[in-house]
Amino acid sequence: MRLSCDFCFRRCCLSEGQKGYCGARENIEGKIVSVNYGQLVSLALDPVEKKPLYHFLPHTKTLSVSESGCNYSCLFCQNWQISQKIVKEEETDPSSLAAYCLRYGVPSVSYTYSEPLVWQDYMICAAEEAKKTGVRNIMVTNGSFSCEALERIVPLVDAFNVDLKGDDEFYKNICKASLQPVLDGIEYIVNHGRHIEVTTMLIEGMHDEKMVRMLGSLLRERGVRVWHLSRFFPRYRMKDRKETSEAFLSSMLTVAKESGIPYIYGGNTMTPAVTVCPHCGRVLRDDVPQMLPSSCPECGETVYGVFA
Numbered sequence: 454m455r456l457s458c459d460f461c462f463r464r465c466c467l468s469e470g471q472k473g474y475c476g477a478r479e480n481i482e483g484k485i486v487s488v489n490y491g492q493l494v495s496l497a498l499d500p501v502e503k504k505p506l507y508h509f510l511p512h513t514k515t516l517s518v519s520e521s522g523c524n525y526s527c528l529f530c531q532n533w534q535i536s537q538k539i540v541k542e543e544e545t546d547p548s549s550l551a552a553y554c555l556r557y558g559v560p561s562v563s564y565t566y567s568e569p570l571v572w573q574d575y576m577i578c579a580a581e582e583a584k585k586t587g588v589r590n591i592m593v594t595n596g597s598f599s600c601e602a603l604e605r606i607v608p609l610v611d612a613f614n615v616d617l618k619g620d621d622e623f624y625k626n627i628c629k630a631s632l633q634p635v636l637d638g639i640e641y642i643v644n645h646g647r648h649i650e651v652t653t654m655l656i657e658g659m660h661d662e663k664m665v666r667m668l669g670s671l672l673r674e675r676g677v678r679v680w681h682l683s684r685f686f687p688r689y690r691m692k693d694r695k696e697t698s699e700a701f702l703s704s705m706l707t708v709a710k711e712s713g714i715p716y717i718y719g720g721n722t723m724t725p726a727v728t729v730c731p732h733c734g735r736v737l738r739d740d741v742p743q744m745l746p747s748s749c750p751e752c753g754e755t756v757y758g759v760f761a
Contacts, residue, residue: 458485459601461524461570462634475571476539477522491544491575494535495519495566502742504563504593505681505720507728508758509612509648511738511745515591516559518550519566520575525595526629527618529656533689536567547579554588561611565593573606580609596635603641612648612759614681615639617672619653620664627659636671643676648759650679652720655705657685657697665705669712678757682709683720699723716757730754 458465458478465473467480472488479488501515523536530536550562562583564576569592580590589611596615598606617639618624621632642649651672655665665682672680682705684697702719709717715731725740732754738745747760 454483456480456483456485459599460573461599461602462597462631463524464599473524473571475522475524475568477520477571487572487574489520489522489539489541489572491547492520492540492542493518493545494521494540494542496545498559499563500742501561501563501591504565504591504614505652505683505718506591506612506614506648506650507681507718507726507741508650508679508716508745508756509591510560510589510759510761512742513560515561515563516550516554517563517565518579519564519569520572521567522571523568523595524571524597524630525568528627528689529654529685529691529694530689531654531686532566537689547575548582550579551583551586551588554583555586559588561589561591563591563593565591569594570598570602573602577605577609580606584609594638595630596638597630598634598638598641603638607642607645607647610647612650613642614650614652615642617651617653617668619660620667623659623664636675639672639677640675649677650681651677652681652683654683654685654720655697655702656691656694657701658694660705662705662708665708666712669709669714673713677714679716679718680709680712680714681718681720682706684722686721697721728756730756 455466455468463474472479497517498514499517521535521540569576591612592610593614624630624632684702686696718726728738730749733752735751748755
C-alpha cells in the first residue's frame with residue numbers, strides 16, 4: 454500500500470520499504486515512520502543570535518539540537534554532513550531537553566542545523582514538554598511546510614527563523630525545491646502572531662539587486678519585520694565559487710533597506726549589526742549580542758521582538 458507523508462510540501466507517496474526524499478521517513482509495515490527518531494547528531498549551547506534571532510530574547514543562550522536529514526538538496530549546503538545523509542545515534546528522550554534548560558537556566562530550545570521539518574515528530578514531543586515548563590521553542594527552518602505541519606507546529610513554536618533562499622528559478626535549480634511553499638509558510642506564521650525573522654544567504658554572481666528587491670517586496674507584503682542577509686562561503690558542491698565579498702553584501706544591504714522592512718542585518722560579516730529605530734533613526738544597539746530595548750528611548754516607538 455502506498456502512503457503519503459504530510460511532513461512537508463513534497464508529500465512523498467511511499468510504497469512498502471520506500472524512503473521519502475529526505476531519507477528520514479519510511480513506509481514500514483503499512484505505516485510511515487521516522488527511521489532516526491530522537492537520534493540527535495548535535496547538542497550545543499549557542500547564543501540565540503547565532504540562529505540568527507536578533508529580536509527574540511536577545512543576549513541569551515539557547516540549547517541547539519538536531520537530528521540528521523533534509524527535504525532539500527541545496528548545492529551550497531552549509532551543514533551537508535548531517536543534512537544530506539542520515540546519521541545513526543543513540544536515542545535521546547525529548548523530555549530531557551526541557552529538563553536540561555530548567556536545570557541550567559537556559560530559556561529556549563532551538564531545533565536547528567539540519568531541517569526540523571523532517572524530524573518534526575520528535576521536535577513536537579520536545580516542544581510540548583518545553584511548553585509545559587515555560588521554556589521557549591525556536592525553529593530554524595527552510596519553511597517548506599505542508600498545511601498539516603503548519604497546524605501542528607506553529608502553536609508550539611515561539612520564534613522562527615525561516616530561510617528565503619532566492620527566486621523560484623534559484624529554488625528549482627540550486628535547491629531542487631520551490632519558492633511558493635516558503636512564502637505560504639512565512640505568511641501563515643506572521644498571521645498567527647509568532648515571532649519571525651527571515652534569512653537570505655547571498656551568493657555573489659547568483660543573487661543580484663533585482664532579486665533582492667523582489668524578495669524584499671515579497672517579505673514586506675507578508676508583514677516580515679526582520680531580514681538577515683548573510684555572506685556565502687564555499688561548501689558542499691559549490692566549493693569552486695568564491696565567498697561573497699563584504700562589498701557585495703554592503704551594496705545588497707543598501708538595496709534591502711529600500712524595501713521598507715524596518716530591521717535589516719548583515720550576517721557572516723565583520724561589520725557590526727546595528728539596530729536603528731525605524732521611526733526616528735536613533736541607534737538602539739550598536740552590535741549583537743547586546744540587550745535591545747523594547748521601545749525607543751528617544752521617540753517611544755515599540756521595537757519589534759520578544760524581550761522577556
